[in-house]
Each structure stands twice: as C-alpha cells, then as structure tokens.
Amino acid sequence: MIGDSELGWLSDVGEGPGPIYLRIVDALADARSSGRLQPGDRLPPQRELARLLGVDLTTVTRAFAEARRRNLIDAAAGRGTFVTPGEAEEPILDLSMNIPPSPAGLSLPALIRSGIDGLLRRSSAESLLAYHPGPGSPAERAAGSTWLSATGGRLPVDRVVVGSGAQALLAAVVLSQTGEGDTIVTDALTYPGLKTLARVTKRELVGVGRDDQGMRPDSLEEAVRRHGARILYLNPTMHNPSALVMPEGRRRDLARVAGRLGLIIIEDDPYSPLVSAPPPSFLSLAPERTLHVATMAKCVSPFLRTAFLVGPDTEVIEPIADAIRGTTMMAPPLMTGLACEWIRNGLAGEITAAVRVEAQARLEVARMILPRGFASAPSSLHLWYPLEGRLGSSELADLARRRGLALSPAEEFSVVPDTANGVRLALGAASSRERLEQGLRSLVSILAGSPGYSPAPV
Secondary structure, three states, X not given: OOOHHHHHHHHHOOOOOOOHHXXXXXXXXXXXXXXXXXXXXXXXXXXXXXXXXXXXXXXXXXXXXXXXXXXXXXXXXXOEEEEOOOOOOXXXXXXXXXXXOOOOOOOHHHHHHHHHHXXXXXXXXXXXXXXXXXXXXXXXXXXXXXXXXXXXXXXOHHHEEEEOOHHHHHHHHHHHHOOOOOEEEEEOEOOHHHHHHHHHHOOEEEEEOEEOXXXXXXXXXXXXXXXXXXXXXXXOOOOOOOOOOOOHHHHHHXXXXXXXXXXXXXXXXXXXXXXXXXXXXXXXXXXXXXXXXXXXXXXXXXXXXXXXXXXXXXXXXXXXXXXXXXXXXXXXXXXXHHHHHHHHHOHHHHHHHHHHHHHHHHHHHHHHHOOOXXXXXXXXXXXXXXXXXXXXXXXXXXXXXXOOEEOEEHHHOEOOOOOXXXXXXXXXXXXXXXXXXXXXXXXXXXXXXXXXXXOOOO
C-alpha cells in the first residue's frame, strides 16, 4: 500500500486553469524539482491514481504520456512507472524563440526541396558554387530591391547589400560606422542581438525612455547630447519585445530630431511584411540618414538566413560591404539563390501572407487564454505580458522552465536595469495552435500558483 507521504505531490493538482492532465504533469515536474519525488520513486498505477484524483483513466494515461515525453518519468515492463534520474527535456513548449509559425496549407520542407532541386537543374547553377562579391551579385541585389520596395518604391541596386541574416548585416553596420567605445542609443528594452553585438565589439548602449507611442523625442535628444552618440537603433514596427507599431507622427518627430543632431538611423525591420498597412518607414521619412535592414527569417522561414540592407548612397555602402567581406565573406549562394527565386516568382509573398494569417490566429488563441493586459499588434509573432506584484520576470522564467516551458524575461531585453517587469511570449515556435494553447494554459497555471503575483491591470 502506498503511504500518504509518497502522495503529497498529488495535492498540487487541485483546482485551477487548464486541462487536468497538464496539471498532473506540472505537479509531477514541481515535485521532482523540489525533491518531494526522487529519481527512482515509483508512481501509483494509473488506475489507482485516477481513483485517488477522481478522474477517468484516459486523463491519467494522457498525463503519463506527456510526462514521458518531457522525460519526467519512464516505465519498465512488469515493474511500474518511475521518476527519471535525468533533467527534464527543455524546452518542451517554446515560447521564447521568435520565429514565424508554419503556415496552414503550405509545406515549407516540400517547397524548399523542390526549390533547391529547380535551382540546381538550371544552366546557371554553376554560379551557386562560386564566391559572390561581399554586397551580393547583381541578381541578388535586384531581388533585394524588389523585397524592400514595400518600404517605398524600387531602390537602385548599388544601394542594396545582401547578407546572411539581419545579425550579420547589423554587425557589418556597427563595425563600419562606429569605433570601439562609441555609443549607440536605443530603446530601454531592445533586441537582445544588439546587446550581444555591442558587448562583443565593445560598443556602449544607452537606453532611451519611451511612452505608449515608442521612444520619446525629448529623451532621445537628451541622451544624444549627454553621451555624444552618432548612431540611433530603432525597431519601430512590431517592436521587440513590446510588439508596438510606432505611429507615423512619432516616427516623423524622431526623424526630425535625428536630422537636427546628425544621427545615423539603423532601422531594424523584420516584421513590416506581416503588417497589412504599416506606417511609413524611416527609410522613406529620412532616406539620407537611414540604414534599413530587412530579414526574410521572421516572415518566411528561419531557413532563409537572407537579409537585405539599403543605405543612402554608395559611399556608405562600400565600408559595409568591406565589413561583410571581413566577417561573413558573403551570403551563402544556395540559400540566397532560393530566397531570391521566391521573391521573383511571388512565392515569398504568398508564404508571408499565410504566415500573417496563422500569426493572427495564434494571437486569438492567446486572447482566449491569457488574462487581459498584454500588449500585441495584429499578426505579431510575439506579445508582451507585464507582471505586477512581487513576482519578477526571471523568477517566472525559472518556474516555467522547471515545467518544461521556455519564455523570455525582461532582463534579456533591458539596457537600463529595472526598466520593466514582464515577459515576451513568442507564439510561432509551437508546432501547432493546440500545442500553443497547452503552453499558454500551463503558463496561466504557473502564474495562478505563484506567490506575489497579481494579474496585470486592464
């Protein structure tokens, strides 16, 4: 007979949001994390557990299947089910990786296979086996001009640079336009890749205050004058992590301040293709000072580590091309060739439209499950969930990870300490809407059981 002390973890199942089978799995994970269940402990038979909890057998069977998938338990034929000795597989449900969801009705693996096969069968396939110039071949730069035309008309190809992802292009810009010790001004919460880039290149980041429309022009001017910065980094459309789409009026105000202070604007713009009618880009508002970077990874697929940069003139482009040659050498020809082919034949636009529909559907799932108060934009791949009370974002991230759920705390984005208390939830990495729903319900369960947590105000 099983002693009461061995069943104490069952009290954690209790009442709460989300399916009961997931609450059973979460209780198992917490008990193993806290030491109440030790590696090798045998669990009650499924029928006995169902009787103790007052649920049907299929609920417990489903819970055990999920717990095995998370590497929390294992079964030995004829001996029973035991707590595993290893760490839980992490992440089981990923709400941290900001990637586009798989669009319904399209098989990206099939499209990639057929696309590559088509490229290799053409007579021009030999060009895929050769080195390309640092800024890209004329055909690649022309495709980039087409992709960027949504920001305000076709651009001369000699102002376009092709890179192996937005991060590679951002690195080339930082290396060519700044020196060690120089300051870059950005939002107080900003893209983590910029933080990493600044750290490894020994550049300084200064966070600028913001309001509900984005970066404040007066705070920008004060920061620039105080720190002598020449570079302004902005992610104005579906800002990462807040998901804010900066309104046109604020963009014009910031462009005027940048012009008055002689700033170079780096406009990081991965998400605009997902917005049905985005505001004017900084590229169109201040073309004489804007370096605009647009990746295909966030609206088509991360398989396409292809991004394009456009600058004011060839004088600016040449040192950026040199920086590419000195770091990544060039964009991979096969991958870039496929990306350009999809731009030319319209498939990239079709995939983006399908991703936009799926992203909107996933936001509806989040609205159905999460307590009100989070920030998002239509078709955004992520949302920002503010935390109130004593529960910190890193604490919540640790609690979630112990239950096999990955999310991004405010500290990953903070340039200024204690700027905000919240988490970014990425909606695209889950394999399906159903898996996303499971992850969000698990998060709600974690929040509800966390001391010091109170729902964000509406």
